[in-house]
Amino acid sequence: MPSPRANTLIVVPAYNESAAVGDVVREILAAVPGAECLVVDDASRDDTAAVAEAAGARVMRLPVNLGVGGAMRAGFRWAVARGFDVVVQVDGDGQHPAEGIPELIAGLAEADIVIGARFAGADGAGARGPRRIAMWILARTISRVARTKLTDTTSGFKAAGPRAVKLFARTYPAEYLGDTIEALVIAARAGLVIRQRPVAMRDRQGGTPSQNTLKATLHLMRACLALGIALTKPRQKVGPRAPFAQAGAA
Template sequence: MTPETLVIIPAKNEQDSVHLVAGAVVSDLGLPVVVVDDASNDETADAARRAGATVLSLRLGLGAWGAMQAGIRYALSRGYRRCVTMDADGQHPVQSLPVVLEPVLRGRADAAIGSCTSRGSPLRQVAWGLFRGIGGLGVGDLTSGFRAYNRRAMELLAGPRATLLDYQDLGVLFLLRGSGLRIVETPIAMACRLSGHSRIFNTWPSVGKYMLHSSILAMSKSVRGSRQTDKAGEDQ
């Protein structure tokens, strides 16, 4: 573990849990933490500061990915070489952070995912299988936000192409893979939320929007990949 690594925690109305997560990272691992407060209307920012985290308070809500990207840009501006992103609700065990970071720290990957496929409901498992089949991503846990990135990946994800994304899962993975970066999965166990609910899967309309957006994204990448394969065949 090294101070060249910053832990980024996006949070919206997570006053009941963010201090536990951020505080454990600071006290148990000795790593700096930045909590990106995504325009919360509760005491999230104050709770994070009391836990020893730096807080970036957004005036307008950017969503989970927008807040995460703001944290990545902050890390780059402060010269950090690596970052780890994790949720504020306690699902991502702090003791698993070194395990997720290890492949990046050792130079074996540009991005590492803390993977827990057993946590998915039957519906989520079906969705994962659908997106993997359409998009051709060899990743089991597509929606885990527990990830580690090196500086090369951070610079890519802080750029304008990543700003166009609505979610941090499929689009980020396609962007990383399309740029030739190495992605690995590290199996971990995840816990139940200490409080709150999913910011994406909390209502049927939001689930429908996510499924539609992700399906179009996966299909567009699949079609693009097929065209590139056909062109390569013609060139031969």
């Protein structure tokens, strides 16, 4: 597989991830040596910024906690200001395998956004009860809006191509749940092409998870409400899709 291009930025939103973020950065730099890694420290109370910087990342320190959406919006704006036209989002807790990044970037040859999907075979695989129902609703509704089958609409492991990067630098939602559900709705309603590729996610590699099973279920049910709100907002406009230079091309 060709190596990623030099104008690729890997953005890692991180909040109190000092236990894992160093290994995350080192894995990213080893897996995609032609890219640059930016850790957006979302006003952490620990040594996240120092650990990330020591591992070789560029670090942006936010003065207040904005959540993943706000951190990613800052990352997209940083990318546009510096001429990057590919942005890949990777969580700071180590769940996203860095070796899967080149596969997501390769998918941008035929799409504007490529999602690393945990369960590419069935909607809500592995979930039960209300959680499975919520995941089914999200997947089916967003699939219809995007006009393609999507099964993991809450995945934070995503690659964005040139049109998506420009769009998200202006519109990436910072509200609760906006970084996953609303961002996909904005992109799909703007005419961007969204695809997914299967990825084997890992367990959190350090720190403490913020959600248990009950909280995760409530999170998904709130996401359904967020989806309804996102569908009422005005459509965004983007330019025509240009040919995407394949990674590693001269």
